Amino acid sequence: MPSERMYLETERLEAFYDAVIAIIVTILVLELPQPKTASLAAIWALRTSYFAYILSFLVCANLWQYHHGIYNHVKRIDSHIIWLNILLLFVVSLIPYLTTFIATNPNSLVSQALYGLDYICVDIILFITAKGLLKSNPENKDYLKEALNIKDSLIIPFAIFLLGFIIAFLGYPIAISFCCLFTILLAIKYSLSH
Structure with a gap:
């Protein structure tokens, strides 16, 4: 006789997710380089680092807000959802490394593509997770959708x-970072209007 799928509550997953996002955000700020001198010119020289930091911070904040909003409507999860979240956190944990990479190489197709690919992987994992959550929470399907x-x-x-x-790929690698920023601003606008 096949065993029934074991469902778990979400609190421990949410706490783990919160902790990892907090650590990632902390690492992001610790990776910011210090200006060589205490001058506006030295600060301006680090503008790409500040832009990359702000962008990555907003990505993390948006992910946390989205995750928090979803799990307010999730009553139960299974091991499939747990492992998808672990995979998501693995991909998100690359953000500090990739942030430094694009900050030091803002016009590099390789650095921008890797940063964008990380974000695309997050999107794909969230999509698969969404389908799994809808399947394991049929009683909350409408609210969860x-x-x-x-x-x-x-x-x-x-x-x-x-x-x-x-x-x-047409010659403007930084377009990936700007598309990331645009999607984050859309997400913030949506969350503030609901």
Whole structure:
């Protein structure tokens, strides 16, 4: 006789997710280089590092807010969802490394593509997780669908990133970072309006 799928509550997963995001954000700020002198010119010389930091901080904040919003409607999870979240955190944990990479090489196609690819992987993992959460929480399906907002939160950003990659390969690599910023600003606008 096949065993029934074992479901778990979400509190420990949420706490683990919160802790990892907090550590990533802390590492991001610790990786910011110090200006060589205490002058506006020295600060301005680090503008790409500050831009990369702000962008990555907003990515982390958006992921945390999205995760928090979803798990308010999730009653149970299974080991499949747990491992998808662990995979998500693995991909997100690369953000500090990739932030430094794009800060020091802002016009490099390789650095920008790796940064964008990380974000695309996050999007794909979130999409698969969304499908799994809907399946394991049928009693909350309507509320969960609204919280997941798959079209606006996952499909549209994915399309914007593909556009960024096309523009990057046409000779403007920094387009990937700007597409990332655009998707984050859209997400913030959406979350503030709901």
